[in-house]
Amino acid sequence: MVIATLAPDAPGDLMIDIVDVRKRFGATQALRGVTCSFSRGEFVALLGSNGAGKSTLVKILDGVYPADAGTIAVRGGRAGLGVVHQDLGLVDGMTVAENLCLGAPRRLVNPRAEARLTTEALRAVGLTSIDPYALVSTLSLGQRAMVAVAKTLHRGADTVVIDEVTAGLHPHEARWVVERLRVAAEFGATVLMVTHKLDEVVGAATRYVVLSDGEVALDEDAGGIARADLVAMMSRGRSVSAPAPGAGRVDASGGGIVCELKGVHAGGAGPIDLTVTEGRITAITGPLGSGLHEVAYAAAGLLTPDAGTVRVASDVRRACVPAHRESEGVFAEHTVQFNVAVGGWSRWRGRTGLLRVRQMRRDCDDAVAALAVVPHRLDATVSDLSGGNQQKTLFARALMRRPRLLVLCEPTRGVDVATRREIYAQVRRMADSGTGVLMASTDYEDIAALADTTGVLTADGTVSEWLTPDRLPELTTELA
Numbered sequence: 188m189v190i191a192t193l194a195p196d197a198p199g200d201l202m203i204d205i206v207d208v209r210k211r212f213g214a215t216q217a218l219r220g221v222t223c224s225f226s227r228g229e230f231v232a233l234l235g236s237n238g239a240g241k242s243t244l245v246k247i248l249d250g251v252y253p254a255d256a257g258t259i260a261v262r263g264g265r266a267g268l269g270v271v272h273q274d275l276g277l278v279d280g281m282t283v284a285e286n287l288c289l290g291a292p293r294r295l296v297n298p299r300a301e302a303r304l305t306t307e308a309l310r311a312v313g314l315t316s317i318d319p320y321a322l323v324s325t326l327s328l329g330q331r332a333m334v335a336v337a338k339t340l341h342r343g344a345d346t347v348v349i350d351e352v353t354a355g356l357h358p359h360e361a362r363w364v365v366e367r368l369r370v371a372a373e374f375g376a377t378v379l380m381v382t383h384k385l386d387e388v389v390g391a392a393t394r395y396v397v398l399s400d401g402e403v404a405l406d407e408d409a410g411g412i413a414r415a416d417l418v419a420m421m422s423r424g425r426s427v428s429a430p431a432p433g434a435g436r437v438d439a440s441g442g443g444i445v446c447e448l449k450g451v452h453a454g455g456a457g458p459i460d461l462t463v464t465e466g467r468i469t470a471i472t473g474p475l476g477s478g479l480h481e482v483a484y485a486a487a488g489l490l491t492p493d494a495g496t497v498r499v500a501s502d503v504r505r506a507c508v509p510a511h512r513e514s515e516g517v518f519a520e521h522t523v524q525f526n527v528a529v530g531g532w533s534r535w536r537g538r539t540g541l542l543r544v545r546q547m548r549r550d551c552d553d554a555v556a557a558l559a560v561v562p563h564r565l566d567a568t569v570s571d572l573s574g575g576n577q578q579k580t581l582f583a584r585a586l587m588r589r590p591r592l593l594v595l596c597e598p599t600r601g602v603d604v605a606t607r608r609e610i611y612a613q614v615r616r617m618a619d620s621g622t623g624v625l626m627a628s629t630d631y632e633d634i635a636a637l638a639d640t641t642g643v644l645t646a647d648g649t650v651s652e653w654l655t656p657d658r659l660p661e662l663t664t665e666l667a
């Protein structure tokens with residue numbers, strides 16, 4: 188199926204018409220007949236739990252996959268629709284104007300005309316303060332996201348699909364992005380935004396579409412549904428009520444030292460001094476590229492620091508959830524069971540040296556059930572899981588090792604609202620049982636929910652200060 192051009196007699200405001208779109212991957216029916224249409228100037232939040240079918244729909248709209256059945260018609264045809272992915276597709280070392288005009292057909296290189304066009308394109312998304320000559324690398328992540336949106340619209344798209352670009356942004360900056368998207372919609376663009384963070388879009392989205400198990404479970408104007416009902420739909424009935432962010436925080440400052448970093452330099456960060464103690468969740472946060480993940484890897488023993496010492500208490504078992512699941516985390520071609528169990532074999536080895544396979548299956552099954560991995564099949568191949576479900580298997584693996592030092596890098600990346608709460612509860616339980624936790628996260632929600640103390644890395648890779656939970660609101664958009 189190719190994306191068709193809307194018929195000339197289609198209603199004037201209609202921009203995209205999706206009718207009965209279906210997609211199957213082997214045994215999984217990812218989309219079961221999705222029908223919905225979007226009009227000019229709408230700002231639609233596309234929501235749903237992990238595995239609901241959002242990415243599949245976006246990829247079909249983007250031309251990555253063909254649908255098995257159904258039709259999609261877009262005003263202006265394929266060119267009328269643009270997708271902005273999480274990686275944004277910008278070249279950091281080029282200016283905003285160069286990025287906007289990169290690859291666009293042009294007869295003459297005319298920097299002044301490029302700058303003028305860029306200013307207009309930025310205005311169309313409510314950006315008035317960005318210098319067209321600024322290097323993209325000097326912009327905040329939120330500004331970059333909006334430059335990517337401006338670029339898509341500048342290329343002639345009237346509809347822009349934004350695929351989780353606000354994940355990991357500080358809530359202030361995410362709201363800033365959403366506000367600009369709202370302006371773009373007011374100026375006539377149609378905005379479809381995929382997100383797991385409902386609070387980002389409340390007040391800006393004009394409509395909610397919730398996918399569940401490959402179907403449209405809800406399609407409502409924003410005024411027509413209560414937030415609680417939306418959350419319930421997004422979590423497919425799983426509990427999102429416990430624990431509240433920050434619940435269960437304890438003063439465990441008297442716990443024994445599990446791991447100590449002194450003068451550590453890693454990934455451009457340093458010198459870093461930090462201590463992880465039993466029962467306490469120590470967090471570091473900062474801009475991407477500040478080296479925060481590499482510092483965490485040094486603590487986890489996955490990376491030798493360029494300088495400084497990492498001291499770990501004797502007999503401490505370490506486990507780590509890495510920051511980039513695709514390149515550092517999952518064994519994509521192996522099963523869910525292998526991915527959860529790997530590295531924890533000793534747990535199931537009996538006195539005779541044989542693996543207690545049935546117990547291993549049971550434990551893996553309990554772990555994936557607690558996190559509601561979809562599909563709930565230990566023999567599923569991990570590359571066939573949605574992004575959020577892959578993240579859950581990584582988290583389950585780390586816990587399966589029963590570590591005394593748990594290192595978490597971006598632990599909730601891409602997971603749905605119910606899983607996020609479950610992960611928070613499980614991390615807190617681990618800490619309560621005496622595990623020392625080191626979390627490196629750019630996600631403010633992770634920090635606000637879990638951190639007992641937070642080291643804030645500046646762009647030059649040093650810790651500017653350590654914040655207690657009551658001071659976390661001081662973390663501003665600098666994070667991005």
Ligand SMILES: Nc1ncnc2c1ncn2[C@@H]1O[C@H](COP(=O)(O)OP(=O)(O)OP(=O)(O)O)[C@@H](O)[C@H]1O
Pocket residue numbers: 212213215216217235236237238239240241242243244561562570571572573574575576601603
């Ligand atoms: N390439 C693939 N091969 C096999 N199954 C797939 C493939 N891509 C997706 N699926 C399955 O299709 C279903 C929908 O996945 P999809 O990635 O669209 O979900 P999603 O809503 O985007 O989830 P997430 O919020 O975790 O990103 C899932 O059950 C997933 O396992």
